[in-house]
Amino acid sequence: MNSEEFRKAAHASIDEIVDYYDTIQDRRVVSNVTPGYLRKLLPSAPPEEGESWEDIQKDIESKIMPGLTHWYSSRQSPNFMAFYPASSTYPAMLGELYSAAFTAPAFNWICSPAVTELETIVLDWLAKLFHLPACYLSEGEGGGVIQGSASEAIVTVMVAARERYVDDACKGLEGEQKERKKAEVRGRLVAVGSEQSHSSTAKAALIAGVRYKPIHCRLEDALAVTGAGLQDMLNECEKEGLAPFYLTATLGTTATCATDRFDEIKEVLKDRPEIWVHVDAAYAGAALVCEEYQHLTEHWEAFDSFNMNMHKWLLTNFDASCLYIKRRRNLTDALSITPSYLRNDFSAAGLVTDYRDWQIPFGRRFRALKIWFVLRTYGANGLKAHIRNHVKLGELFYSLVLSRPDLFSVPTPPAFALTVLTIVPRSKATNGVKHEQASDAGVSDGLVKTNGVGDKHEGDLIEGNGVTKEVYELINARGQIFLTSGVVNGVYAIRVVSANPKTEEKFIRRAFDIIVQTAEEVLAKAGAA
16 A cells, blocks of 8 residues: 555544434434354455555444444443443544654653653643642652553552562562562462452452452442551451551442542551552543542642553543552562663663653554643533433433432442442332432532441342342343443342443433333333233
8 A cells, every 4th residue: 555545444444333323312322232243244364455445444343333332432422321431532632643653662762752641741731730730740759650441550550569569578688598588478468349340359369379358448438448447458458467458449340339438548557658648540540530529639749659541531532541660669669671772871870761661562652642632622621521420311311310219229429430239129119219418509429428228138139139130131132221230239230331432312312211111111011920
């Protein structure tokens, strides 16, 4: 493909992408192909001779589109209310286009100085937008780095936490004595986190070769890690002869968007500096651009790291996970290896940042470019309006749910545009649960206490779980909207997220009507059985 052929192909591709975004709401949300569908449509080997772009492009619609679930777009389907959003925008796509053209591996500063320096600058911009403590800015001992995902960020900081703990435990030792001590300490290490934490913390522990123990969270605490719960876990570890070295605290858990009690965690750990505290805010961290959520960062100067994903709720396509470190030396001490072929005067003099030492992979893409484009296109006020609109739509949906206590119960308070609900069996329809409203108008930060779903007898729980699961599965099978479910302390629940860029009030009301109609249908069938 020469330059003129590329120009023509690029125009055709852009036109098709724009048409896709403009009509995405008319497509079935979830793919309904069967496993192995694509192998039946494609040849068993690549072509002997090259094909024209026109022939290649035709296969996007006929062969690839049927196997896509439509959530990866800035104008993503307003009928996709599952998981969390994975959004993009046209400015972000243009950033990817330039990044692909520049194709810089950027493992150190000298490879392409602009790649490193822009990343440092835009991450400092974001840190200020999020109202992070000054210790996370690059002008001090900290700084930010773009990772591929929150999971990658967590395993990276867990390795750094492990090495910091082991090194501190072996200070003053040398040679074989030091190696024996390292082995003994490593064998007792345990990472802890909420039982509501994303599975990435448990997976990171597997990769790091340490134990993992989850902290129990109660519905009456809105499923947050409390100071008391953390202290109980530390006491349990001590009795078992284990050495806690790492904690994942969460701003916006996966199942219910719960927020851990950061003030209580800080108090419990004030005399335990050896325990690395990482704040995982993969989805909900985006809300920190809004002033009404910035109180959540008040205690983070006592913690060691924080991450959020631009590619979830802040209009930037995957992958763009922003990791902030209070002391960057903790990363570089654990991950830096400099063979002779990587040495250069700038790095040796300590004048530059080499981001390869802040991550597990060696090479890296020019991901800062798309974040730069998004920040400049939307501005701080545009990002705030984007978040506030979705929170408002989430609160609308929550109010609709509360209007039907005969059908729905809400086990946890709404938070960050997420509502979690269960279906009330007919036998319990008069016992709808009421909850406290958010702490401030327009703010749902996951900190509000809840009465939960009350004490349930085992029979009631089984009945309610069965009805809720049937409603959920029927909705997704019909494909009008797409939802996800979860189990919250034994309660099967349906999750509804209103944070898709194309979502409007009419789509929220339509989704609610579909859930109501399906619930009534299932309950009527159960009553007639």
